Amino acid sequence: MARTFRTKEVDAGVVIYQNSLDSGEMPEDWKIVNITSLFKKIRGYKMTEKLSLAINIKEPRWDQGTFIGRAKHFFTVTDPRNILLSNTQLENARKTIHDYRQGIVASGLTEDDLWKAKYIYDSAFHPDTGEKMILIGRMSAQVPMNMTITGCMMTFYKTTPAVVFWQWINQSFNAIVNYTNRSGDAPITVSQLGTAYVSATTGAVATALGLNSLTKRVTPLIGRFVPFAAVAAANCINIPLMRQRELKHGIPITDENGNRLGESTKAAQQAIVQVIISRILMAAPGMAIPPFIMNTLERKAFLKRFPWMSAPIQVGLVGICLVFATPLCCALFPQKSSMSVSRLEHDIQGKVREASPGVEYVYFNKGL
Numbered sequence: 001m002a003r004t005f006r007t008k009e010v011d012a013g014v015v016i017y018q019n020s021l022d023s024g025e026m027p028e029d030w031k032i033v034n035i036t037s038l039f040k041k042i043r044g045y046k047m048t049e050k051l052s053l054a055i056n057i058k059e060p061r062w063d064q065g066t067f068i069g070r071a072k073h074f075f076t077v078t079d080p081r082n083i084l085l086s087n088t089q090l091e092n093a094r095k096t097i098h099d100y101r102q103g104i105v106a107s108g109l110t111e112d113d114l115w116k117a118k119y120i121y122d123s124a125f126h127p128d129t130g131e132k133m134i135l136i137g138r139m140s141a142q143v144p145m146n147m148t149i150t151g152c153m154m155t156f157y158k159t160t161p162a163v164v165f166w167q168w169i170n171q172s173f174n175a176i177v178n179y180t181n182r183s184g185d186a187p188i189t190v191s192q193l194g195t196a197y198v199s200a201t202t203g204a205v206a207t208a209l210g211l212n213s214l215t216k217r218v219t220p221l222i223g224r225f226v227p228f229a230a231v232a233a234a235n236c237i238n239i240p241l242m243r244q245r246e247l248k249h250g251i252p253i254t255d256e257n258g259n260r261l262g263e264s265t266k267a268a269q270q271a272i273v274q275v276i277i278s279r280i281l282m283a284a285p286g287m288a289i290p291p292f293i294m295n296t297l298e299r300k301a302f303l304k305r306f307p308w309m310s311a312p313i314q315v316g317l318v319g320i321c322l323v324f325a326t327p328l329c330c331a332l333f334p335q336k337s338s339m340s341v342s343r344l345e346h347d348i349q350g351k352v353r354e355a356s357p358g359v360e361y362v363y364f365n366k367g368l
Contacts, residue, residue, distance in 0.1 A: 070331035082140035137180025151315030200238030
């Protein structure tokens, strides 16, 4: 009888506890006593708790004030497996994040599930506009797309038609990436997009052809670095032109809590410089290390016997470099960059100090 009574008592306690969790209401008596949980599971009943709403999913999971924290963040964001996710999976992640921000927690949602949904959401939706990004423009597409294009640029660099074709392909891809990952909610016209695209492609092709003509008298190894010089030159042209509206009208700046304070062209300049540096350094390992390896391999009997293997090997080498270079170079600067109020335009300084007298730094999304 005693065992039966205890079992029914436990059953009733579990029901009351679960009902309290589900309704969000707590019996008055429970507020004046200390309750200590001795067991997580009692005779087949699992005590479950709703996920806290205090988790800040506006920020990455890891500390973005350190390079290690940013690297962990970008290793997750640039994970190539994210491009294989279906629209249903993306929409489910979007709904989970949207509901959580509204204070709605799905039954059974864990903290790990929430962070997984956040990184799926971040990999496919623009951080400022919330729009779903073009597939090949997402950061998760950077490694597979760049390894293919870069590998081919470095394999087929000796003839003018090959240089023109692959530089055109590369700049077409860069234009899509730059447009997709532009900072803020700044629209760009078709005319501006076309100008940036044509200018970057022309600059890259001119650099590549010019350097190709200069390297005909030097060793083949030096000639292999021509594509890298062309890519660096194109980034210096493409990114500012693609984001020219931001340079003219500024990008949104906020205080530490995300409250919008206005738009700043100074912040846009800093953001674009940081992105250019990151993009050039991102390309450097994949375009600097493989030439030495390929220069050695092409002297071996294997590649002389199977010359068609040169392109796949080069693409594979570039891919290995990019798997690490892409997230590490994205992590060089915080995604949520900061700038001292004293460095802003004078009129913006006045507006910020008038609206928020205690603010010393403003924050903005630098783009990718």
